[in-house]
Amino acid sequence: VIAGPGTGKTRTLVERIIWLINEKSVLPRTILAVTFSNRAAREMTGRIEAVLSREGVQERPEITTFHKLGLKIIIENHNKFELKKEPLVLSENDMAYLFPRIAKQTKDSGNIPDFSCLEKRIIDFIEKNGDGIAIPGDIYKQIGDTFGRYAAYKRKHGLIDFIDLLILPLSLLANNQEILAQYRQRWQHIFVDEYQDVNALQYRLLRLLAPTGKDLFAIGDANQAIYGFRGADVGYFTRFKDDYPAAHMVTLTRSYRSTDTILKASGYM
Template structure:
């Protein structure tokens, strides 16, 4: 299927077009709500392929939900045709699971390891509590799992966690729980969702040949909802892209709402430091909301000083006045 490059750029506003066409340096797209960020991502992927700048198999595009990944795939295939199914588009967790299916043996895992859902995790947590004689009123299994999840998202293994909290009675109990929980997971050849990220980063750091393999494979890395990345996800992206520098991140620090599950909006500010040659494109035209909604939301968010500035606007009608 021959792709008409000019048609890919039709109906894009100037900022969207710049984001789609940019090459040569890292790219950060600061995309306000309703500004067409999914269109930019999908058109950028299609444009990379249509211009011959990238082969489908050399592109990695990651996002956070299965729904978003499915939508991205469908939009890209609509632009390119179904012949380009070598594209690797998926969630961070699905991408990591696929990597571990191929290389997890290097960390002692069977390639057919199982992945625990929340119910399985809770059942295992209760089993650990029983073995450790932990009072589940004082140490609820669900709370212990949250502590473990937070540790994993910050790339802290049980040994390091134990060393950090050796003199703390309560955290010391959490450390013992964490160690037993991981021991039982490994013994069952199982992982939880946080493990998928944790062990891929461990794999990249301890087995350079695996990191180099994926660096060569994924010559272009695109990340959606970048404001929702945690420390491990950021480090993975940085490792994959720090040599070829062909990385595009799309996000909006004004829409960061998942800090409670490990998301670090500071990654948007950190990207400038780690990729100082980054080109920043702001998508500021809102296609979804009325002028009064834009005015009210901009007034509120402007009070946050820890953000990248954006000046949202819309050509839509004023709409009703906003009242609280």
């Protein structure tokens, strides 16, 4: 669904989920909806919760962010990563403190790379290496000695960061067909809000979970992409039809923000 500002992206997505549950008898637990911010996830959850509660439906869809989805998969498979069941997730402030100290111990110490470029460098690495997903530690090693030592430090101390929240699940699902099949069976209907902001990691995760796109619902607007600094590629949105040739494309054209009063006033400016 191509939806410009004010055309009702969230409402359209929510109504589609409710329609599946009410009209197609889809079990809520088989629905996964992902977005990019906690605020958006809360808003979506609130709207769906209100309708389902009013109708007496007990089950709920899985509504979350990409990073929380990744954490869920990691926790459910923590033994595969040799992590505790509740791993400690480093914040960006933790990373900013830790990274320079590790860098000083490496051959890169005279020219410490900026950790803020880490996600972009990993995304670039994965894009250049096609669909082959390497073991996360190997990815870090191949993009620099400092990054490799940083990965080793995290592994030694049972830590993960926000980039691992995408890399670890991606590596797991790409290399374990049995586990991948379980998640495909669990989430048979996948919704993606603000699809124009997906990056290579998120895109590949979606391709694994919904390879045919048969039950994938994506909504967004190429003109509203805001996460380019973190590797988001609006190209995934514009070539959606190439990835999923059978996709049915819909464009929302009516903006509920542009009332006659606003349009008339803007004409005098």
